[in-house]
Amino acid sequence: MTGTAAREDFRAGYIALAGLPNVGKSTLMNRIVGSKLSIVTPKPQTTRGVVRGILTTQKAQMIFFDTAGIHRPHDRLGECMVESARATFRDADIIYLLTEAGEPSPEQLELTQQVSELGKPTFLIINKVDLVRKDVLLPLIGRFSAMMDFTEIVPVSALQGDNVDELVNLSAACLPASPPYYPEDIMSDQIERDFIAEFIREQVFKNTREEIPYSSAVVIEEMQERTGGGAFIRASVIVEKDSQKAIIVGSRGSMIKKIGTDSRREIEAFMGYKVFLELFVKVEKNWRDDPKALRRLGFS
Ligand SMILES: Nc1nc2c(ncn2[C@@H]2O[C@H](COP(=O)(O)OP(=O)(O)OP(=O)(O)O)[C@@H](O)[C@H]2O)c(=O)[nH]1
Ligand SMILES: [Mg+2]
Incomplete structure (x- = not known):
């Protein structure tokens, strides 16, 4: 640890x-931290658990919690996702309330109301500004400001990086004075195994459709260093029905092979070493509503 920890005006928080x-929550956290920690897909409800990312600058340490999108749950998994997200908001020093640049939906207005009731320093982050004309922003800011007193309102493009440095500076200034919680060179305190499972799940999300991504989970069964370098990883994709298993396996194994190749590439880029990945598909009927299965998979 260098001089930052000793500085009296250092700030740190959640x-x-x-x-x-x-x-665009996960895209924004990845952009801020400068690494793809949290998986991103065009499908809603990509993030399930809470993904933690850490940015340490000269002035501050910011510990980000990327959460599942707030939605009306249809099963126990959804309930766990939303509950863990809400618990995270309650524990935070700052809340980033993200909204897309454009007409807010009733759900967006409802969430804004709920966040305002938490009474925390809240930044309204209007994301995806690259998709709209600048003149939509002013009325939108007016509309949200009428609902609650935001600490800051920051339009950004998480995808392109517009205004993200500004957001980081404003956030650092708003955190409590505190020494850093973590060593300054770490980007997350989560374990490799969790990231690997997520990279595989990302490829299931990207390569399958309809209910399949939502019926799938990934478990790392075994992970070993290999003599001569690299790691051997055995993982299972859990699905709910035999018919889903058939789709994930694909004709003559083509789909599981593609998921394996695509995720291995991501894992290797992240870990910086060679990976031998063996993927299996298992059926666990109704796992999304089974409390024991959810606990074993790290939810609840
Ligand atoms: N054009 C544009 N697209 C964006 C931007 N930020 C995110 N996206 C896209 O929006 C989609 C969703 O992004 P995510 O980061 O997964 O969104 P999320 O809020 O984490 O979603 P959940 O985890 O499902 O709640 C992806 O296709 C992103 O590439 C942005 O600033 N501009
Ligand atoms: Mg996400």
Whole structure:
């Protein structure tokens, strides 16, 4: 640890990213931290658990919590996702309330109301500004400001990086004076195994459709260093029905092979070493509504 820890004006704290599904929470956290920690897909409800990312600058340490999009749950998994997100908001020093640049939906207005009731320093982050004309922003800011007193309102493009440095500076200034919580060179305190499972799940999300991504989970069964370098990883994709298993396996194994190749590439890029990945598909009927299965998979 260098001089930062000793500085008396150093600030540190927790920032929770809150928003409806698909507004760009994970993209924003990855952009801020400068690494793809949290998986991103065009499908809603990509993020399930809380993904933690850490940025340490000269002035501050910001610990970000990327959360699942707030939605009306249809099963126990959805309930766990939304509950863990809401618990994260309650513990945060700052809440980033993300919204897409454009007419707010009734769900967006409802979430804004709920966040205002938490009484925390809240930044309204209007994301995806690259998709709209600048003149939509002013009326939108007026509309949200009438609902609650935001600490800051920051239009950004998480995808292109517009205004993200500004957001980081404003956030650092708003955190409590505190020494850093973590060593300054770490980007997350989560374990490799969790990231690997998520990279595989990302490819299931990207390569399958309809209910399949939502019926799938990933478990790392075994992970070993290999003599001569690299790691051997055995993982299972859990689905709910035999028919889903057939789709994930694909004709003569083509789909599971593609998921394996695509996720291995992501894992290797992240870990920086060679990976031998063996993927299996298992059926666990109704796992999304089974409390024991959910606990074993790290929810609840
Ligand atoms: N054009 C544009 N697209 C964006 C921006 N930020 C995110 N996206 C896209 O929006 C989609 C959803 O992004 P995510 O980061 O997964 O959104 P999320 O809020 O984490 O979604 P959930 O985890 O499902 O709640 C992806 O296709 C992103 O590439 C942005 O600033 N501009
Ligand atoms: Mg996400």
